[in-house]
């Protein structure tokens with residue numbers, strides 16, 4: 001930040017501080033919920049400007065029994081919420097069906113009345129989500145994934161074998177990032193990519209990784225979305241250092257869009273000759289062909305492109321980070337790693353076809369529990385977002401103001417020592433105990449890593465199937481250990497929780 005900007009910001013901040021103290025004095029009544037430092041307009045603005053207003057509230061919640069906190073997010077009223085009852089009440093309320101981002105940010109990221117994740121236009125959101133659910137969330141579709149993923153992995157084993165033989169280290173976040181992207185693009189567009197193979201080959205050759213353009217664009221777009229979501233538009237419109245950053249992010253978003261458009265146009269050309277009837281879900285072999293049909297029947301092309309972008313972006317980093325965190329915790333916990341190996345090896349020994357399929361993969365309770373446990377400890381979304389667009393919505397006796405924001409701090413629940421025994425310990429077995437509590441996975445509303453209710457993650461079944469198949473196969477074939485067990489794992493809280501670089505070495509099991 002240059003000197004002029006600092007002086008200007010300081011002046012604005014002082015004026016805002018004085019004004020906000022006056023407002024607070026006039027505005028606050030005894031029945032208002034507790035106030036976090038950032039709930040005062042002055043601090044709220046300043047912290048939002050520092051691109052992290054939400055992060056500061058963790059410290060405020062610590063050592064208190066407060067479950068509802070009022071905040072200011074760049075001038076808009078917000079509430080940070082935790083606790084089982086508050087979480088349940090919000091996630092089961094069908095009226096709370098949007099998540100807010102300022103219009104400027106939505107336009108920048110291309111989700112203004114388009115796409116899915118931040119689309120707050122109910123009509124187009126419903127249509128887009130239905131397309132997605134009727135395609136990749138159908139049980140029949142989920143069942144058909146196993147042969148696809150098995151044959152994709154078959155190309156990767158020879159390379160992993162070579163790395164294991166030569167004890168060459170590699171970066172799991174790179175491997176899983178490339179794998180998740182390859183798999184999701186194949187699922188959406190029936191388009192074979194080989195990013196994971198290329199990455200492993202560069203490790204074998206001892207060369208520097210060649211950039212995978214699409215993977216870099218996906219990661220860049222996630223970062224760009226975080227930037228536009230968290231930065232007040234005044235900053236990126238008028239302040240030089242932010243203007244520069246915004247330009248860089250716009251370029252990434254534009255290039256990702258162009259790339260997706262090219263993939264979609266190729267799909268349109270491929271389908272041009274095919275006779276198509278009106279029943280989209282039944283005849284489309286992948287989501288993109290369904291969207292080609294929908295565009296023919298009137299869906300806006302840009303909207304179709306945004307749906308594909310939402311899925312590629314939403315389905316890559318989330319699964320990739322979860323698998324990277326899981327491999328890390330398993331490497332740190334060899335007993336559990338070995339138990340999972342025993343579980344998968346026993347299943348394959350008993351199976352007729354010596355491969356995992358959609359049925360036998362469901363008979364791996366410890367692996368499934370390990371995935372849930374990792375999602376508890378390292379929740380990809382730290383907060384679930386909802387808007388209060390209705391009058392009179394109450395939480396614990398407090399009436400929430402209409403047109404305010406809700407941050408449901410699920411990571412606060414999932415790491416609470418009141419709700420979980422030794423929450424900081426990686427203990428998948430806690431998920432093997434009986435499920436009688438209702439809520440997203442049957443473990444009550446203290447666990448909601450894929451969200452819940454009307455805007456829950458539509459990719460949950462797909463992600464779980466993909467992660468189980470990949471991890472079961474890797475744990476069957478390889479043992480693994482960290483190259484430097486003393487190195488602290490780097491974790492970044494972007495739009496999703498990001499697992500940093502750490503090196504592992506694989507060894508043959510079979």
Ligand code: HEM
Nearest residue numbers: 117314315318319380381449450451452455456457459463
């Ligand atoms: C480990 C993997 C994943 C995790 C942990 C995850 C988590 C989440 C969470 C927490 C939400 C918000 C839910 C809410 O507010 O109630 C969400 C929404 C969403 N997810 Fe996922 N997700 C994962 C994988 C995927 C995959 C593979 C896809 C695509 C195939 C996907 C597509 C989406 C979309 C489109 C939304 C927005 C839904 C809407 O607003 O209607 N996700 N995800």
